[in-house]
Amino acid sequence: MKIGIIGGGASGMIAAISAARQEADVTILEGGDRIGRKILVTGNGKCNFTNHMMDNTCFRSNTIADISPFLEKFGVEDTLAFFTSLQMLYKDRNGYYYPASEQASTVLDVLRFELEAHKEQINVLTGCKARTVTYQKDGTVKVVCGTEHFIFDRVILACGSKASPKTGSDGSGYQLLRSLKCGCHIEEVVPALVQLRCKEDYLKAVSGVRIEGQVTLILDGSVVCREQGEIQLTDYGVSGIPVFQISRFASYGCANSQDVRVQFDFMPGMNKEKFEAYMMERRNLLCDRKMEQFCAGLLNKKVCTLFCKMAGISMEDRVGNVPDKAFGRFVSLFKEWTLRVDKPNGFDMAQICAGGLSMQEINAHFAMKKCPSVYVVGELLDVDGICGGYNLQWAWTSGYLAGQYAALD
Ligand SMILES: Cc1cc2nc3c(=O)[nH]c(=O)nc-3n(C[C@H](O)[C@H](O)[C@H](O)COP(=O)(O)OP(=O)(O)OC[C@H]3O[C@@H](n4cnc5c(N)ncnc54)[C@H](O)[C@@H]3O)c2cc1C
Numbered sequence: 342m343k344i345g346i347i348g349g350g351a352s353g354m355i356a357a358i359s360a361a362r363q364e365a366d367v368t369i370l371e372g373g374d375r376i377g378r379k380i381l382v383t384g385n386g387k388c389n390f391t392n393h394m395m396d397n398t399c400f401r402s403n404t405i406a407d408i409s410p411f412l413e414k415f416g417v418e419d420t421l422a423f424f425t426s427l428q429m430l431y432k433d434r435n436g437y438y439y440p441a442s443e444q445a446s447t448v449l450d451v452l453r454f455e456l457e458a459h460k461e462q463i464n465v466l467t468g469c470k471a472r473t474v475t476y477q478k479d480g481t482v483k484v485v486c487g488t489e490h491f492i493f494d495r496v497i498l499a500c501g502s503k504a505s506p507k508t509g510s511d512g513s514g515y516q517l518l519r520s521l522k523c524g525c526h527i528e529e530v531v532p533a534l535v536q537l538r539c540k541e542d543y544l545k546a547v548s549g550v551r552i553e554g555q556v557t558l559i560l561d562g563s564v565v566c567r568e569q570g571e572i573q574l575t576d577y578g579v580s581g582i583p584v585f586q587i588s589r590f591a592s593y594g595c596a597n598s599q600d601v602r603v604q605f606d607f608m609p610g611m612n613k614e615k616f617e618a619y620m621m622e623r624r625n626l627l628c629d630r631k632m633e634q635f636c637a638g639l640l641n642k643k644v645c646t647l648f649c650k651m652a653g654i655s656m657e658d659r660v661g662n663v664p665d666k667a668f669g670r671f672v673s674l675f676k677e678w679t680l681r682v683d684k685p686n687g688f689d690m691a692q693i694c695a696g697g698l699s700m701q702e703i704n705a706h707f708a709m710k711k712c713p714s715v716y717v718v719g720e721l722l723d724v725d726g727i728c729g730g731y732n733l734q735w736a737w738t739s740g741y742l743a744g745q746y747a748a749l750d
Pocket residue numbers: 347348349350351352353370371372373376377378379380382383384385388389390391469470471472499500501502504505508509510511512513514517691692693718719720721729730731732733734736
């Protein structure tokens with residue numbers, strides 16, 4: 342069986358290894374000058390390659406409700422066993438798995454060495470960017486790269502999305518899908534796991550602040566989701582893992598011209614009534630002090646100063662002299678500070694994309710229903726994971742299974 346794999350990223354490499362283990366003859370066509378570039382930047386250079394906590398709730402999609410049947414066939418234990426078979430030691434940090442070296446390059450190295458170990462069966466061609474893919478009448482697939490063309494029995498599209506295009510994934514996978522001319526549906530592609538830009542112009546005052554809290558996403562006045570963790574405030578908007586987790590929904594909201602807001606609760610340990618009662622007690626206790634002193638020990642100084650300003654209070658004001666209404670506004674900001682989202686940062690800043698080829702277009706073997714010799718894997722599909730090793734897990738799951746099925750189907 343001659344299998345062509347377009348894209349030598351995470352999903353393409355594992356697909357090649359899995360197909361070769363089933364005796365297939367594999368060619369990887371990689372557009373860049375080297376394979377696996379994106380792996381090197383994952384997990385801040387440490388590569389969080391999977392996670393102990395793995396179920397359907399860790400993944401989002403517009404076109405499939407439950408991806409657990411795929412995870413049951415190749416999940417966390419299979420991923421760990423696979424990398425163990427490549428002699429890679431790993432460490433478990435509260436359920437988040439990293440290579441023991443804490444170097445993303447280790448993950449790429451062991452994959453490369455395994456490709457080399459199968460060099461009789463796996464041919465890696467770099468600098469070979471696929472331009473079109475044609476499903477031929479006899480069921481074979483023609484791939485055109487510049488002036489060259491290749492004919493394969495099966496092709497696996499593993500081109501990634503258009504997030505972080507400097508690593509090679511420039512969105513050409515969507516064009517390849519269109520070049521098949523089978524009318525397949527591609528769900529709108531938006532940046533995800535990305536920072537959000539906000540309309541407020543006063544954010545410079547709190548730029549650089551990192552603060553524990555809860556963020557709630559509100560679209561057209563309705564609460565969509567909520568996440569907790571370290572929030573990072575920047576001069577243009579908000580960042581940090583909880584913001585990343587909600588960002589795909591915010592991106593779709595912006596793309597659909599909805600009113601997108603993020604609301605912060607910087608006192609998630611106390612409910613509103615309890616916090617208000619605490620602040621009234623503090624106000625009584627410290628009524629002779631200046632607001633500057635009142636704020637000390639409450640929360641980050643820059644944030645307190647901003648909240649005072651927003652409530653119309655000067656840091657020089659005596660606590661006892663602050664009018665009730667202004668004090669009430671000040672208190673409410675700690676639990677309900679709301680920013681209007683303008684747009685997400687672009688694809689260049691996004692870790693992943695949401696959207697992609699509809700999951701309704703593929704069968705249980707990752708083959709396209711309309712072109713059964715063409716398989717689609719990884720981020721090119723309409724599945725996106727939350728932060729924590731889930732996007733690579735999807736690359737390993739889809740890539741491994743598609744490689745095996747393409748060799749055996
Ligand atoms: C900064 C950053 C940090 C991340 N950290 C993590 C993390 O810690 N854990 C995690 O799980 N996920 C993480 N991710 C996400 C994860 O890296 C991706 O989801 C995953 O790599 C996707 O794998 P893929 O094989 O689908 O695509 P890619 O890895 O993007 O590979 C696609 C390959 O296809 C090639 N290609 C594209 N078009 C063509 C063409 N027309 N012809 C030939 N070749 C082509 C590209 O050059 C590329 O090599 C991170 C992403 C970024 C950007």
